[in-house]
Amino acid sequence: MKKSHAEIASMSNVSRAFWENREFLKNFLKRFLYKAEDIEDVAQEAYMKAYHAEQKNGVERPQAYLFKVAKNIALNELNRKSRQMTDYIEDRIASIPVDGNDSVEDELEAQQSVKLYYEAVASLPKKCRQVFLLRKVNGxxxxxxxxxxxxxxxxxxxxxxxxTKRSRAYIQNCHQSGANGEQRLAQKKSQGRL
Incomplete structure (x- = not known):
C-alpha cells in the first residue's frame, strides 16, 4: 500500500518511522525470529506499543525507540518459546513409563543427567547457545x-x-567434581567423622 507524501507527513512520528522503516524492521527481527508470521506479529506489536508510548509520554527518537521495543518483544518471545520447549521436554521425560526394573536411583540419575545437560547449555556464551539451540532443539x-x-x-x-565441546567439558567437569565429592564423603564416613 503506497502512501502519498501528504499522508506520511500527517502521521505521528512513530507511525512515520514505522511506515518508512517497516521492511528494515522486519529484516532486523529475522535475527531473532524464524517464522514470517512471528516477525509480522512482533513488528505490529512493537508499532502499537511505541505508538501508545508516544501518545502517553512522547518519544524523542521514534525510529530507535521502535527498534528497541521490537527487539525486547522478540527476545521475550524467544525466552517464552525456550521455556515452553524446556517444559515440553520435562513433561515428555516425566511421561515416559518407568520400567519395573528401574530403581528410584536410576530415575533420579536420569533426571540429574537432563538437568546437567540444561545447565551445560545455559552456561554457553549467548551467540553460541543461540546457534546450538536452533540446531539441537529447533532442528x-x-x-x-x-x-x-x-x-x-x-x-x-x-x-x-x-x-558441543563446552557442553561435554561442563558435564565431564561436573561428573568429576561429583565423584571427588562422593569419594571425600565415603572417606569421612569410614573415618567416623560423619
Missing part, C-alpha cells in the same frame, strides 16, 4: 541458522563445535 540446518542469524556457515559450524 534447523546450518544454512537456515546462517540465514536466520545473518552469519556465515563457518561461524555456525564454529559455534556448534564450541557448544
Amino acid at each position: 534447523m540446518s546450518q544454512q537456515e541458522i546462517a540465514d536466520h542469524l545473518e552469519i556465515s556457515i563457518s561461524t555456525v559450524e564454529k559455534h556448534l563445535r564450541n557448544g
Whole structure:
C-alpha cells in the first residue's frame, strides 16, 4: 500500500518511522525470529506499543525507540518459546513409563543427567547457545541458522563445535567434581567423622 507524501507527513512520528522503516524492521527481527508470521506479529506489536508510548509520554527518537521495543518483544518471545520447549521436554521425560526394573536411583540419575545437560547449555556464551539451540532443539540446518542469524556457515559450524565441546567439558567437569565429592564423603564416613 503506497502512501502519498501528504499522508506520511500527517502521521505521528512513530507511525512515520514505522511506515518508512517497516521492511528494515522486519529484516532486523529475522535475527531473532524464524517464522514470517512471528516477525509480522512482533513488528505490529512493537508499532502499537511505541505508538501508545508516544501518545502517553512522547518519544524523542521514534525510529530507535521502535527498534528497541521490537527487539525486547522478540527476545521475550524467544525466552517464552525456550521455556515452553524446556517444559515440553520435562513433561515428555516425566511421561515416559518407568520400567519395573528401574530403581528410584536410576530415575533420579536420569533426571540429574537432563538437568546437567540444561545447565551445560545455559552456561554457553549467548551467540553460541543461540546457534546450538536452533540446531539441537529447533532442528534447523546450518544454512537456515546462517540465514536466520545473518552469519556465515563457518561461524555456525564454529559455534556448534564450541557448544558441543563446552557442553561435554561442563558435564565431564561436573561428573568429576561429583565423584571427588562422593569419594571425600565415603572417606569421612569410614573415618567416623560423619
